[in-house]
Amino acid sequence: MKYILGIVFTFLTLQLNAQVPAPAGAQDKPIALMNGIIHIGNGEVIDNGIITIHDGKISSVGDARSVKIDLSGYEVINISRKHVYPGLILANSTVGLVDINAVRATRDYQEVGQFTPNVRSLIAYNTDSEVIPTLRFNGVLLTQVVPRGGIISGTSSVLALDGWNWEDAAYALDGGIHIYWPSYLSAPKWWLGETDWKKNEVYDIKIREIEEFLQNSWSYAQQEDPDEVNLKMEAMKGLYNGQKKMYVHADEKRQIIESVQMLKRNGIHDIVVTGASNAYYVMDFLKDNDIPVLLTNVHRLPEFDEEDVDMPFKLPALMVKKGIMVGLIHDDGDVQSSRNLAFYAGTAAAYGLEKEEALKLVTSNPAKILGIDKTTGTLEQGKDANIVVSEGDLLDMRTNKLEYAFILGRAVTLEGKQQMLYERYKEKYKQ
Numbered sequence: 001m002k003y004i005l006g007i008v009f010t011f012l013t014l015q016l017n018a019q020v021p022a023p024a025g026a027q028d029k030p031i032a033l034m035n036g037i038i039h040i041g042n043g044e045v046i047d048n049g050i051i052t053i054h055d056g057k058i059s060s061v062g063d064a065r066s067v068k069i070d071l072s073g074y075e076v077i078n079i080s081r082k083h084v085y086p087g088l089i090l091a092n093s094t095v096g097l098v099d100i101n102a103v104r105a106t107r108d109y110q111e112v113g114q115f116t117p118n119v120r121s122l123i124a125y126n127t128d129s130e131v132i133p134t135l136r137f138n139g140v141l142l143t144q145v146v147p148r149g150g151i152i153s154g155t156s157s158v159l160a161l162d163g164w165n166w167e168d169a170a171y172a173l174d175g176g177i178h179i180y181w182p183s184y185l186s187a188p189k190w191w192l193g194e195t196d197w198k199k200n201e202v203y204d205i206k207i208r209e210i211e212e213f214l215q216n217s218w219s220y221a222q223q224e225d226p227d228e229v230n231l232k233m234e235a236m237k238g239l240y241n242g243q244k245k246m247y248v249h250a251d252e253k254r255q256i257i258e259s260v261q262m263l264k265r266n267g268i269h270d271i272v273v274t275g276a277s278n279a280y281y282v283m284d285f286l287k288d289n290d291i292p293v294l295l296t297n298v299h300r301l302p303e304f305d306e307e308d309v310d311m312p313f314k315l316p317a318l319m320v321k322k323g324i325m326v327g328l329i330h331d332d333g334d335v336q337s338s339r340n341l342a343f344y345a346g347t348a349a350a351y352g353l354e355k356e357e358a359l360k361l362v363t364s365n366p367a368k369i370l371g372i373d374k375t376t377g378t379l380e381q382g383k384d385a386n387i388v389v390s391e392g393d394l395l396d397m398r399t400n401k402l403e404y405a406f407i408l409g410r411a412v413t414l415e416g417k418q419q420m421l422y423e424r425y426k427e428k429y430k431q
Contacts, residue, residue, distance in 0.1 A: 021133060021413035023162050027385075030054050031409065032071050035064050036079040036389065041086040041363040041378035043356045051084065053385040056409035061379055082403060085359065085394050086379050087141030087386035089158075089366040090341050091294050092247070092274050092329040095132065095143045096125040096159065096166075101334065110149030115213050117177050118235040119154030121147045125166040131335055132161050133416030138339045138400060139388045141407050142171060144370055146247070151210060152179045155235060156247070158370055160386075162407045172372045176272070177239060181250040181259045182206040207258075214266040245270045245371065251277040251296070251303075260289055272369055275331055277303055280315055283322045292325035292369045297337075298344045310351060316361060317352025327366035346395035358395060385409040 031053040038049035038061065050064040052074070060069065099106035108124040125145055135143070141161055147154035156176045163169030182203050188194035200206075220226060220233035221240040238244030246268050248259045256273055263271055273279070274294045279286065286293060295316060302311045319326045328345060330338045341362055349358035367377025375384050387406045392399025405412050 021415055023127070023164050023168065024407070024410035024412045027053065027056055027409035027411075030059075030074045031385075031406075032069070032074045032076045033084060033387070033389065033404075034076055034078050034080070036082045036084040038084045038379060039086075039356065039359060039394075040380065041359060042380075043360070045356060049084070051379060051387065053387075053406065053409045056385055058379060058381055058383050058385050058387075060381055077404065079389050079403070083390045083392060083394060084379065085139065085388050085390065086363040086377055087388050087405065087407065088139045088341055088362045088394075089327075089370070089372075089377065090135065090140045090143040090329070090338055090362075091327055091366045091370060092146050092331055093143045093338055094146065094148065094335050095135065095161070095338060096127065096129050096145055097121065097147075098335050099126075099129050099131060109147055111147070111154065114150040114209070115152045115232060116147075116150055116154050117152045118231040119147055120157070120174060121145045121154055122157040122159060122166050122170060122173065125159055125169060127163050127165055127169055130417055131338075133413070134336065134339050134418065135341075136161050136405055136412060137402050137414045137416060137419070139342050139390070139394050139402060139405070140339065141386050141388065141405060141412075142372075142376065143338075144176070144366075146176075146178055148180075150180070151182070151206065152177065152213070154178060155244075158372055160407050162410065162412045172370065174238070174244070175371055176245045176247045177236065178247045178249065178274075179210070179259070181248055181255045182210075184252060184254045207262075211262060211266070214262070214268070218267045239268045239270070242270065245272055247272045247274050247294075249274045251275045253278050253281045256282050257285055260285075260291060264289075274329070277312075279319060279324075280307075280311065283319060283324065286319075286324050287322055292327070292365075293319065294327045294329045294366070294369060295319070296329055296331040298328065298347050299340065313347050314351040316348040316358075320353060320357065320361075325365055325369060326361055327369050328361045342395050342400055343397050346393075346397070349395060355393075355395065 033051045035048055038046040048064050052060045094109045097109035111119045144156050144158050146156045155174045157174055158172040159169040160171050183200055184203055185197045186200045217233050217236035221237045239246055250256045250259050272292050275296045276293045277296050298312045300312050316326055345358045345362045349355045364377040367373040376386050385406050389404040391401040394400050402414050
């Protein structure tokens with residue numbers, strides 16, 4: 001009986017894994033994308049352009065009507081009137097760390113402990129996750145994989161959404177430490193009949209613990225050759241020598257202000273505020289302190305009763321016009337909905353931003369915030385060939401229909417489980 005069950009389990013496992021497309025092979029010849037509408041990602045658009053790709057890099061970008069290139073030996077792809085974009089960048093995600101939120105066995109984004117900066121999220125990244133293809137066919141090609149839990153939860157890395165294992169997918173390693181700032185207020189316990197918010201009883205204790213940890217890490221970083229190696233303190237060193245950024249997860253006004261002030265007071269100046277649903281009320285503070293923001297899901301309800309009903313939709317435009325560097329994220333704990341990243345930018349375009357400015361919120365801006373703008377985020381000569389080609393406007397859910405996607409010049413498969421099931425069951429209803 002055990003033998004039979006083992007065979008059945010193996011068969012089901014193979015069937016399940018078969019739903020995840022195999023990684024793309026290396027680029028074996030130069031590629032030329034001809035006659036497409038090229039959205040550079042920096043605000044510029046080439047109406048009838050050509051992009052050539054050599055060895056995973058963009059070798060040229062120009063107007064197809066004027067650029068003269070010998071295309072013998074190239075794989076020429078005619079994408080006439082199709083739209084070409086930089087691959088979208090999804091910051092602050094648990095893609096590859098969780099498949100089904102309700103199933104504990106598929107969640108691997110949290111370690112035990114309140115201060116664990118030495119935890120590396122990338123080693124838990126599962127390249128066989130069925131969520132990954134669903135992001136690719138909406139244009140997302142890179143993601144920042146972020147640990148959760150505790151106060152300082154660990155170190156994030158940027159990974160490509162294609163590869164046999166995390167080593168293959170690794171794009172930019174260990175670039176940020178993540179701190180989840182305590183909330184000043186506690187929600188009412190409705191099951192006890194409470195109706196009013198009140199001060200978090202342990203807030204002051206948590207703040208003292210954070211400051212003590214930061215002071216200790218700064219002191220440790222000043223030692224060239226410490227007598228005893230402390231892995232947690234070693235992980236924090238990059239915050240003081242410019243190798244890492246501190247990502248502060250904070251939504252409330254008080255959280256944002258107090259966190260930035262404390263971090264700067266303790267020698268940490270490369271700071272990114274993540275979440276920031278109340279950013280409207282501290283825009284001057286963010287601008288004055290030159291703090292970039294990864295702004296949470298714009299498809300949500302307003303935070304307060306007195307806010308405009310469309311405040312989440314127009315907040316990106318208000319912040320950009322204020323001069324704040326903004327990238328868009330999805331941070332609802334629902335990793336599957338991260339595929340809607342392009343449509344968040346589309347909403348921002350509908351509520352106050354020019355279309356090409358809105359595109360920056362999911363391409364060049366997150367690239368700058370994550371520190372990878374020298375290699376990706378725009379379609380420019382010498383950068384990595386992370387490119388998507390859509391039948392129509394990538395930011396519009398009606399016309400976001402990808403035909404090609406390239407990660408480092410590799411043509412990745414755009415099919416996922418949904419498309420396979422569609423092809424299977426559409427035959428059923430033809431009978």
